Amino acid sequence: MSALVEIEDLTVRFSGERTVHALNGVSLSVEKGEVVALLGESGSGKSVTLKSLMQLLPGKRTKIGGKIAFDGRDVLKLKGRELANFRGPEVAMIFQDPSLALDPVYAIGTQIAETVMRHEGLSRPDANARALDMLKRVRIPSPERRLSNYPHEMSGGMRQRAMIALALACGPRLLLADEPTTALDATVQMQVLLLLRELQQEMGMSVIFVTHDIGVAVEIADRVAVMYAGTIVETGTIAEIIKDPRHPYTKGLLAANLHGAVKGARLDAIPGAPPTLEEPPTSCPFAPRCPVAMAACHAARPPLISKGPGRAVACILEAESVL
Numbered sequence: 001m002s003a004l005v006e007i008e009d010l011t012v013r014f015s016g017e018r019t020v021h022a023l024n025g026v027s028l029s030v031e032k033g034e035v036v037a038l039l040g041e042s043g044s045g046k047s048v049t050l051k052s053l054m055q056l057l058p059g060k061r062t063k064i065g066g067k068i069a070f071d072g073r074d075v076l077k078l079k080g081r082e083l084a085n086f087r088g089p090e091v092a093m094i095f096q097d098p099s100l101a102l103d104p105v106y107a108i109g110t111q112i113a114e115t116v117m118r119h120e121g122l123s124r125p126d127a128n129a130r131a132l133d134m135l136k137r138v139r140i141p142s143p144e145r146r147l148s149n150y151p152h153e154m155s156g157g158m159r160q161r162a163m164i165a166l167a168l169a170c171g172p173r174l175l176l177a178d179e180p181t182t183a184l185d186a187t188v189q190m191q192v193l194l195l196l197r198e199l200q201q202e203m204g205m206s207v208i209f210v211t212h213d214i215g216v217a218v219e220i221a222d223r224v225a226v227m228y229a230g231t232i233v234e235t236g237t238i239a240e241i242i243k244d245p246r247h248p249y250t251k252g253l254l255a256a257n258l259h260g261a262v263k264g265a266r267l268d269a270i271p272g273a274p275p276t277l278e279e280p281p282t283s284c285p286f287a288p289r290c291p292v293a294m295a296a297c298h299a300a301r302p303p304l305i306s307k308g309p310g311r312a313v314a315c316i317l318e319a320e321s322v323l
């Protein structure tokens with residue numbers, strides 16, 4: 001495998017009445033055809049990481065540093081037509097709330113057809129055929145009839161499927177998924193996860209899947225990046241994270257979750273709260289909550305230490321000199 005996405009030392013700062021250091025040096029690579037879950041509490045920087053990749057962060061008050069390469073191209077420098085052709089055909093995004101993606105005033109078939117006409121220059125009949133094919137691929141029942149449905153005429157689960165059909169219509173190489181199943185009940189959630197996994201394999205695309213739910217990460221991902229306070233604190237395969245968590249935060253998450261990966265487990269069971277992010281961290285951001293913190297943890301922020309391919313931990317306990 002080779003990397004499709006390389007994020008290097010990404011920092012994002014929002015200025016306003018109070019400055020928020022939303023991302024503080026995020027580095028992550030995603031291979032071609034790989035599904036990576038970004039796992040963390042709300043405010044840990046998961047969605048901000050996704051939005052940076054699509055250039056969806058509000059311009060004026062946002063300061064971005066670092067680098068994002070997509071197949072060797074510098075994403076943060078894309079503008080105008082290049083950016084328009086990047087969003088959709090190369091990278092697409094799905095959300096928890098489908099109304100962020102679906103237009104309420106157009107039928108779903110029209111929305112998909114317009115999108116492929118715009119990006120691929122298809123004729124109207126070919127675009128309509130693609131729209132029907134997409135509704136079939138996401139297994140919307142009676143797809144011919146559903147083409148003329150408006151979003152409000154669909155159930156929640158069906159709207160998620162319609163949003164997925166629209167996102168995947170141009171065959172993106174990377175899908176960014178921001179908690180797309182969080183609002184669904186357990187059965188529908190599982191169906192949508194299975195569908196996403198199947199489409200991912202069929203299309204060979206990479207996926208970055210944001211979730212606060214370890215059980216969801218287990219269902220969907222090959223690899224996990226655990227986020228805390230705007231940084232990645234641990235990465236590894238699902239098996240490594242579940243069986244051999246190394247960062248005290250990851251250990252806390254799993255311990256809070258009796259059987260290791262119970263569906264629906266929340267990440268807020270560790271005593272204390274994450275830092276406010278009004279200052280860039282100069283110490284380990286987990287130190288105030290860490291049961292094994294020591295003086296050195298307050299003196300400097302531990303870097304992400306590589307423990308092998310795709311495996312890394314940002315904790316002083318992983319540094320050679322301590323072991």
Ligand code: SF4
Pocket residue numbers: 247248249284285286287288290291292293294297302314315316317
């Ligand atoms: Fe805990 Fe120190 Fe490791 Fe941070 S660096 S997670 S405070 S042991």
Ligand code: MG
Pocket residue numbers: 042043046047
């Ligand atoms: Mg979020």
